[in-house]
Amino acid sequence: MKKICMVVPYFGKLPQSFNFFLLSCAYNPDVDWLLLTDDDRPLPYPENVHCVVMSFDALRARFQTKFSFPLSLERPYKLRDYRPAYGFLLEEELRGYDFWGCCDVDMMFGDIGVFITEDMLSRYDQIGRMGHFSLYRNTPEINLLFTAAAGEEEPYRRIFTTEENCMFDEWGAPGIRDLFRQAGKPTCDLDCIADISPDDSYFRTAVFQPEKQRWSYGKENCMGCWDRGRAFLMWKKGSYWKNKEVLYLHFPKRNMEQEALTEDACYIIPDKFVSTEYSIERLYTICRNRQLWNKARWQKGREGLRERLAKNSASKR
Incomplete structure (x- = not known):
């Protein structure tokens, strides 16, 4: 299976059910998870879940270094609008992976390899339209696609400078799927969730x-x-x-x-x-x-x- 890394920023105390999430990750050893969190408790992390303890302010400051205009990122919930940009924002951590993705922690995974097949990973540049699970091909072109113009504007500039939740990672208009469609990049929805x-x-x-x-x-x-x-x-x-x-x-x-x-x-x-x-x-x-x-x-x-x-x-x- 191609190398995949799921990016999971979570700030605040991780939920009580998080151990079940970790258990389901452990049963998918061919996939890695990168958890960015300020919860420094010694939790039972499996080998494929890499926890980086950092503050939300530190993550925001790091993201700001990537842009010439001031970002609006006052609350962790707003991070969902930044999900399509993680390949660009966290390129160092994601180097060497074929795909990177995003997911939530209020979930339990089944056998990922049964549903995300080698054929799908070969054919599609983006898989899954929902923010709680989506994958992106880890190439410079795909990682910068979030900056593409839609009409006369570059939507990400407006989205990254407002505190409003614009659902850029899902069905916002224009959302990341619109930009993939406009660029002629193949995408795939999932009906197996x-x-x-x-x-x-x-x-x-x-x-x-x-x-x-x-x-x-x-x-x-x-x-x-x-x-x-x-x-x-x-x-x-x-x-x-x-x-x-x-x-x-x-x-x-x-x-x-x-x-x-x-x-x-x-x-x-x-x-x-x-x-x-x-x-x-x-x-x-x-x-x-x-x-x-x-x-x-x-x-x-x-x-x-x-x-x-x-x-x-x-x-x-």
Whole structure:
């Protein structure tokens, strides 16, 4: 497999579920991870996860040396707009790799080599349109493609000088995919992922549709399963269980609790990693109860209503 390095800046205390992320990295020894963080705790890093302890201010200062104009980078969350530039910004650390990429830490990887094949790496310059996992060919031309012009402007200058989140790494207009398309560079989407909706109390998949600028949601009430380096999405159809092997399971905006693992496997239900010793039917009952009440969706609805009322009140004044 071609040499790949995933870049992961994370500032603040790493989440409680981070050990599960590391475990899934360890089962992919052909891929390296570069973690840039100010969390200096002695965590169980596998050999292929290289932790560099540094402050957010230090990283921002380093990025600034690469540009002649002042950057707007006051919050770590804004780093997502800088993801398409990591090949340029961190070229020293990424030297010698065929591809570099970006990913989040609120996820568990399956067997990356099953889904990211040698054929894909030979054919495409960019793989994956979502910020929580994307790959870029590590060449000078591709690493500087983020600076390309779109029409009469160079979007990155506007994006790098505003604190607004412009989603440059995903579907922002223009986003990095637009620049690849404009340059005639081959890209590839991934349909082998399990991105879990953050707006529901139970597990259902969410897929963003850029052409419609909206999310679509899966119908199944799902569970996750991770077993010795392989990740699965599971759901019940009548009295039968079905499953789909995926590249990764992604749990955005969830405080995932964890139990001590007695083996390199776990079930994953909303907000918790649990032992495979539990009855799967008992766990599925928990999932169904979460769907029945769906507290997160009710809360989101109330927040939306408050915002609309506040706007209507302001317009009347």
